[in-house]
Amino acid sequence: MGLEALHDPSAADKPFGGKTVVLGGDFRQILPVIVQGSRQDTVKASISKSYLWPFAQVHSLSINMRLREADKEFAKWILEVGNGTAATVETEGRSPEEDEQVIISDEFMIPRSDQPHQSISDAAYPNFVNNYLNRTYLTERAILAPTNASAQEINSYLLSKVPSSEKEYLSSDSVAFESTPQEDDWTNNYTQEDLNSLKFSGLPAHKLSLKIGAPVMMLRNINQRNGLCNGTRMMISRMGHRVLEAEILTGTHVGDRVLIPRIQLSPTDTMHPFTFRRRQFPIRLCYAMTINKSQGQSLNQVALYLPRPVFSHGQLYVALSRVTTPEGLKVLDDTEGGTRKDAVTNIVYREIFSNLRASRLTSLS
Known part of the structure; x- marks a missing residue:
């Protein structure tokens, strides 16, 4: 029994024995991974659906520390992608739970080609052969992909370019x-x-x-x-x-x-x-890495490679929010059957935000 319980007998009935516990996270990012779990299983595994959540006081940070003050519009758009409120391609008859096609500005899109590995590599690692030993060059950039298989393909391609x-x-x-x-x-x-x-x-x-x-x-x-x-x-x-x-x-x-x-x-x-x-x-190897593995990274140059669409809540938001400047973001949508050149799939489980919206969020400056 902690010291709180000695001074406050009711602490024994409080969560964590009355101790203050700080939890940090972003519900726009990737939720807990439930192997072969359904959408409902994933949402239920999140802390916002726990019996402890009613005891929590929610605070939200209001400043994007990765982006400059001049990039407010870009930061706002990334939040809209995470919230599922960004502009989308209108699809007749689509239900609210179906995947959306988020419109991406042309300045971020890489044109499709017959050599997607070369296109995405050139976008993230320009002049690669002359810089492959440059530590700063390697640290500030990466290619992100939805799956390990796609990341491994890019890693093998770039490794083959190293002259050693x-x-x-x-x-x-x-x-x-x-x-x-x-x-x-x-x-x-x-x-x-x-x-x-x-x-x-x-x-x-x-x-x-x-x-x-x-x-x-x-x-x-x-x-x-x-x-x-x-x-x-x-x-x-x-x-x-x-x-x-x-x-x-x-x-x-x-x-x-x-x-x-x-x-x-x-x-x-x-x-x-x-x-x-x-x-x-x-x-x-991490010339390329999965979107899930990139969480927590801050990069000057991010190239998002999509040979298949994202497949879980928050993946697109995480990929887009790794970059520190809008100029450093490039996206190659190489999904089979894709008809739009200015839109990519986004998945948002809006029900994960229900408890947050019910509570008044307090902004921290």
């Missing part, structure tokens, strides 16, 4: 023997090739291809004191057989050189009836 030798690192994959019942030994049911082919969100690939100067992102917290945290971006400086050396590009340890070992990783969520283990470097 490539090295491949293959993982060691296995099934945890102690997690399988003795009467049903799953360790003998899967070949090594089957295990190597498995892909999981948050896990590195079986085959990791790297070159000196390639930017990578850490996928696990392995040494927070030295800056090796999930989401930290680094540049590969040396490649050994069992360890990598990299220079940190973001965070509080910019410029530090760190060693990255192979570690044993297991997926947090899996549909398989066994515990999967992969021994690999906990990193991923």
Whole structure:
């Protein structure tokens, strides 16, 4: 029992024992990920639908710290995209729960071409071959995509442009023997090739291809004191057989050189009836990254690559709001069957805002 309960007996019946707890977030951004969950499941998993929410006092920040004072109209438009109130293409017979086509200004759109990987790469990484070792150049820009598969395609394309030798690192994959019942030994049911082919969100690939100067992102917290945290971006400086050396590009340890070992990783969520283990470097190339993984990043140059539409609430808002200037935003809509050159899909679960609107928001200057 905390000190509050000693001075206030009623604190025992209050949330968190009467302690003040500060929660930060933006309901316009991507909501909790529910594997194979429906729209209703995702909304119900959000804090605004919790039994604790009626006890919360809601405050909203009123200044966009990424954008300049002169970019107020651009900041306003991004908020409208997140709220689902931005101008859209009128579609006859569309229900309120269906996806919308948000109109995008021509200044942000990249014309479609037969070589979309080259078009999006040139937009985000101009004069790439002459700057691939420039730390500032790599830190301030990125390509964003809805899925890991699309991001991996772009990463492979840009890595092939780096004029240095490539090295491949293959993982060691296995099934945890102690997690399988003795009467049903799953360790003998899967070949090594089957295990190597498995892909999981948050896990590195079986085959990791790297070159000196390639930017990578850490996928696990392995040494927070030295800056090796999930989401930290680094540049590969040396490649050994069992360890990598990299220079940190973001965070509080910019410029530090760190060693990255192979570690044993297991997926947090899996549909398989066994515990999967992969021994690999906990990193991923990050010339391009998924929109979900970009949350928290601030970038001078953002190129949004859409070989398929966004598929969850807040993805388009997150992608557009990573950029620090309107001039730094480019969008390539390469979705199959797309007929409009000035509109992209936006998904907003408006019901997530219902409790917020019911409470009066207090602006903080």
